[in-house]
Every structure is written in structure tokens, then in C-alpha cells.
Amino acid sequence: MAEVKLSAEKRTDFGKGAARRTRRENKVPAVIYGHGADPKHVALEGHSLMMALKTPNVLIRLDIGGKNELVIPKAVQRDPLKGFLVHVDFLAVKKGERVTVDVPVLTEGELAAGGNLLDHMLNAVPVEAEATHIPESFTVSIEGLSAGHTVRAGDIELPRGCSLAVDESTALLQVVAAQTEPEPEAEEEAEAEAAAEEGAAPAEGATEEEKPAEGGEG
Numbered sequence: 001m002a003e004v005k006l007s008a009e010k011r012t013d014f015g016k017g018a019a020r021r022t023r024r025e026n027k028v029p030a031v032i033y034g035h036g037a038d039p040k041h042v043a044l045e046g047h048s049l050m051m052a053l054k055t056p057n058v059l060i061r062l063d064i065g066g067k068n069e070l071v072i073p074k075a076v077q078r079d080p081l082k083g084f085l086v087h088v089d090f091l092a093v094k095k096g097e098r099v100t101v102d103v104p105v106l107t108e109g110e111l112a113a114g115g116n117l118l119d120h121m122l123n124a125v126p127v128e129a130e131a132t133h134i135p136e137s138f139t140v141s142i143e144g145l146s147a148g149h150t151v152r153a154g155d156i157e158l159p160r161g162c163s164l165a166v167d168e169s170t171a172l173l174q175v176v177a178a179q180t181e182p183e184p185e186a187e188e189e190a191e192a193e194a195a196a197e198e199g200a201a202p203a204e205g206a207t208e209e210e211k212p213a214e215g216g217e218g
Contacts, residue, residue: 003070003132004052008042008062019087028085032062032071034092040064050085056124057101057134060090070094072101072131093131100128100165103135105156105172109143115178116147122172125153126165135159140173147177 011022011029019029022043030049032040042064052058053073062069071090079086093099102124111118125138138156145151154168 003059003061004055005061005063006044006048006052008044008064008069010064011041011043014041023084023086028088030088030090032069032090032092033074034071035094037092040069044088046085049088053085053088056104056136059093059132059134062090070131072099072134095130095132097131098128099131099134100126101134102126104137106137106139107142107173108139109141111142111175112144112146114147117176117178118142119174119176120172121174122170125156125170125172127158127162128165129159129162133159133161135162142173142175145175147175149175 008030011018013021022029023046025043026046027043028046028049030042030044032042042062044062052060053076057072060071060073062071070093072093073088074091075089077086077088078084091099103126104124105120105122107118127135129135135158138158140151140156142151150171151173152168153164153166153170153172156164156172158164
């Protein structure tokens with residue numbers, strides 16, 4: 001996996017007000033954690049960071065005042081309406097160090113004929129890999145799969161040096177049978193039967209409430 005080089009500057013002001021001022025300057029506030037060190041508060045140019053984060057688990061070499069820091073994104077906060085970056089948490093890593101990350105699961109191919117649906121039970125699978133060799137994604141073939149078929153974590157072909165951080169039996173994808181629409185005539189008959197049952201008349205003859213009262217008013 002290739003490294004992306006970005007510049008960052010230290011932040012000394014904290015809190016919501018300081019974060020808003022940082023974003024007004026088209027920069028994104030971020031924090032670097034890891035290796036038992038105190039968190040480092042930094043700010044990065046927004047557009048460059050947004051482009052870098054288009055690659056899942058991207059390895060970023062930050063230049064912070066002339067000192068390099070190797071990091072991967074761990075938590076990315078975006079504005080729920082406009083989608084711009086609000087805040088990023090980075091994890092500091094070293095070459096050769098193993099980390100646990102979620103790797104996206106992609107699909108290729110077409111399901112078997114019949115209008116079946118593909119249920120994505122997990123969009124990403126947790127794996128353990130070297131920080132500098134994290135897979136960008138896993139591609140699973142769904143070609144010809146029929147209803148009832150399940151793709152599990154153990155079905156993924158992992159690259160060398162990468163291992164699952166979840167049980168092999170964990171379901172990732174499942175092919176679900178399409179629900180068939182009832183025939184119009186059968187649907188009409190069922191509705192007519194239901195209406196008849198709800199509006200069924202009582203046994204012949206008037207009920208006690210319907211019988212005329214004996215005698216008249218005195």
C-alpha cells in the first residue's frame with residue numbers, strides 16, 4: 001500500500017470554538033493517538049485530507065513541523081448534511097507493527113436468475129495486518145449464487161501476512177429469495193373471503209335486542 005504525504009500543524013487551542021475557527025480556515029482538526037504517548041492535536045488542509053481518505057485505511061505520513069509521523073485513520077466524523085470533514089482520529093503506527101482494521105468487502109458478478117436479492121450483513125470485515133500492508137478491500141464473487149447461499153468471512157482469500165480478526169463462520173453476504181407478488185385473481189378472492197367473514201350475519205331470526213317489546217306504554 002502506497003503512502004500519502006500530508007502536512008499538518010500543531011494545534012494549541014481546543015474546544016468547539018477553536019475547532020470551528022480551524023474549519024473556517026479550510027482545515028480539519030485531528031488528534032493522533034498511540035504507542036502510549038499523549039495525544040497530539042493537529043490541523044490538516046481539508047481538501048488534501050479528504051482526497052487521501054477516499055482510500056480506506058490509507059497510510060499517511062504526516063509532516064508536523066519537520067518531524068514525520070506515520071498514521072492511519074481510525075475515526076472520521078463528517079457533517080451529516082453537507083458531508084464535509086469535521087474531525088479525524090489518527091492512530092500512530094510503525095513499520096512492521098500489526099494493527100486491527102475493518103477492510104471493505106466488494107462484490108463482482110451476477111446472482112443466479114430469479115430476481116433474488118443480496119443482503120450485505122457486513123460491509124467490512126475485521127482483519128489483522130501489518131500497518132504498512134493493509135489491504136484496501138476484498139472482492140468476493142457472487143456469480144451464479146442462488147437463494148439461501150451465504151458468504152462467510154472464512155471464504156475470503158486473504159493476502160499473505162493478513163489474518164481474520166473475526167470468526168470464520170461470520171456471515172458477510174446472504175442471497176435472499178425475492179418475494180413473489182400474489183396473482184391478482186387470487187388476491188381478490190382472498191380479500192372477498194376476508195370481507196365475508198368479517199361481515200357474516202348472525203343466525204336467522206331476530207336477536208333479543210331486535211325483538212319488539214311486549215305491550216305498549218301504560
